[in-house]
Amino acid sequence: MTTPPRHEPETPRDLVGIGIGPCNLSLAALAHPLAELDAVFYEQRPGFAWHPGLLIEGATVQVPFLADLVTLADPTSPWSFLNYLRTRERLFPFYFGERFHMQRAEYDGYCRWVAQHLPGLRFGHQVDAVRWNPERDVFEVDFTQLDAEGEAEALGRTYTRNIVLGVGTVPYVPEPLKPLVEAPGVPVVHAADYLDHRAALLAAGHVTVVGSGQSGAEIFLDLLRHRPAGREKLHWIGRTEAFAPMEYSKLGLEHFTPDHTRYFHALAEPVRDRLVAAQWQLHKGVDAGTLAAIHDELYRRTLDGGWPDAVLTPGVRVRTAGRIAATRVELHLEHVQQGSRSRLATDAVVLATGYRERPLDHILAGLDPYLRRDSGERPRIDEEFRFVLDPSVTGSLYAQNAELHTHGVGAPDLGLAAWRSASILNSLTGKNPYPLPARTAFTTFGLDEPGSRVPTAREGKRLTPLAD
Numbered sequence: 001m002t003t004p005p006r007h008e009p010e011t012p013r014d015l016v017g018i019g020i021g022p023c024n025l026s027l028a029a030l031a032h033p034l035a036e037l038d039a040v041f042y043e044q045r046p047g048f049a050w051h052p053g054l055l056i057e058g059a060t061v062q063v064p065f066l067a068d069l070v071t072l073a074d075p076t077s078p079w080s081f082l083n084y085l086r087t088r089e090r091l092f093p094f095y096f097g098e099r100f101h102m103q104r105a106e107y108d109g110y111c112r113w114v115a116q117h118l119p120g121l122r123f124g125h126q127v128d129a130v131r132w133n134p135e136r137d138v139f140e141v142d143f144t145q146l147d148a149e150g151e152a153e154a155l156g157r158t159y160t161r162n163i164v165l166g167v168g169t170v171p172y173v174p175e176p177l178k179p180l181v182e183a184p185g186v187p188v189v190h191a192a193d194y195l196d197h198r199a200a201l202l203a204a205g206h207v208t209v210v211g212s213g214q215s216g217a218e219i220f221l222d223l224l225r226h227r228p229a230g231r232e233k234l235h236w237i238g239r240t241e242a243f244a245p246m247e248y249s250k251l252g253l254e255h256f257t258p259d260h261t262r263y264f265h266a267l268a269e270p271v272r273d274r275l276v277a278a279q280w281q282l283h284k285g286v287d288a289g290t291l292a293a294i295h296d297e298l299y300r301r302t303l304d305g306g307w308p309d310a311v312l313t314p315g316v317r318v319r320t321a322g323r324i325a326a327t328r329v330e331l332h333l334e335h336v337q338q339g340s341r342s343r344l345a346t347d348a349v350v351l352a353t354g355y356r357e358r359p360l361d362h363i364l365a366g367l368d369p370y371l372r373r374d375s376g377e378r379p380r381i382d383e384e385f386r387f388v389l390d391p392s393v394t395g396s397l398y399a400q401n402a403e404l405h406t407h408g409v410g411a412p413d414l415g416l417a418a419w420r421s422a423s424i425l426n427s428l429t430g431k432n433p434y435p436l437p438a439r440t441a442f443t444t445f446g447l448d449e450p451g452s453r454v455p456t457a458r459e460g461k462r463l464t465p466l467a468d
Helices: 022-031 081-087 091-097 104-117 175-182 191-203 214-225 252-256 258-265 269-278 288-300 365-370 414-429
Strands: 015-018 039-043 121-123 125-133 138-146 152-160 162-165 169-171 188-190 207-210 234-237 310-313 316-324 328-335 341-346 348-351 355-357 396-399
Touching (some): 022 104, 022 414, 081 091, 081 104, 125 365, 138 162, 175 188, 175 348, 191 214, 207 214, 214 234, 252 258
Parallel strands (some): 015 039, 015 162, 162 396, 207 348, 234 310
Antiparallel strands (some): 125 138, 138 152, 169 355, 316 328, 328 341
């Protein structure tokens, strides 16, 4: 498009958010009552959607409902999950249901409710470039406004003093399987698109699920429940040495607290890298209830004698893959412990191989001269979630769910979204609109003195009123 970009507005904004997933939606909800803050959020998609391909019936969010967009930073916020239930006249049914974890479809509906009512959210706006303008002492954000079909409609530019990147993650496809996913007509799909292909997968002769995490377990269970007994024809394989339960003990969950985040950030870079890999079971295991449901369903199918036609094999990696005829796939497998190899012919493959942080190089290309990087060429991010920039840049660039390498396993966790959003707003405004707790875990992760961080019982802190 050759039309010059329109500026909106000429006066610099206080904050521009790029991406509207749960993290930046949380930030927008907590920024809403700060009347002095001029904020706008851009999202390429036409509306809010949270993993629509994985909203399997009965699947639950793996954090309690208190880990909504706002409650752990401001329980009085009108954008809480409980207020969403109240507006839908579902508060009493939820109360009597005694559910601590909401269903995924319910979480998606809650977030869409917030997105539909919050001002300052611009869907159908694709951010193309971010630059620092040293003459005006502001960031420039170029965007393309899209029409209902996703085609370019108009160009725009806005100026801002601060930016928050919340562009989320993208489905990860292992290299050996990329040609199959990209080839037309080949039944190899990522778990992110599972529901779009569910009918075809249920009709396929033989289905293989690759990936031993939560998504792989939920998809395997859903297929198992809806395929005929004795003719299930399912394979479930994964690289981990076991179909391992997620660490969900109460002290184990303290790794998803601000205390652990601060501890992790202070560690040396090589230690952080080792720790992220070692802590996989904190966030890549399978909910114990899902594993139990799989075992229960398999056992139920043995009641009339015989075993279900389902093979579950952990510790297996896919070396290569190819097509057999036009519609079948052959996977070349290797068992990690045995060192043995085999081939598996299948009619369809679901890749529950997880997600990776969305690459930032393109969108941050204009800021590359100002970015400070670590030894792995990753952006350095400080304790307050700010990208470390050249001192000549007076504005701040914040990260949302792009700081796993600097802040640890809590980076993608929904339970820390409200705390991180509040931390960013406190840093950005310099006014501490959201007072945050000094201590959040019983565990002391390092050899410092825990007593120095324990508020005394005699401080007589004033309670936040529940209503004006």
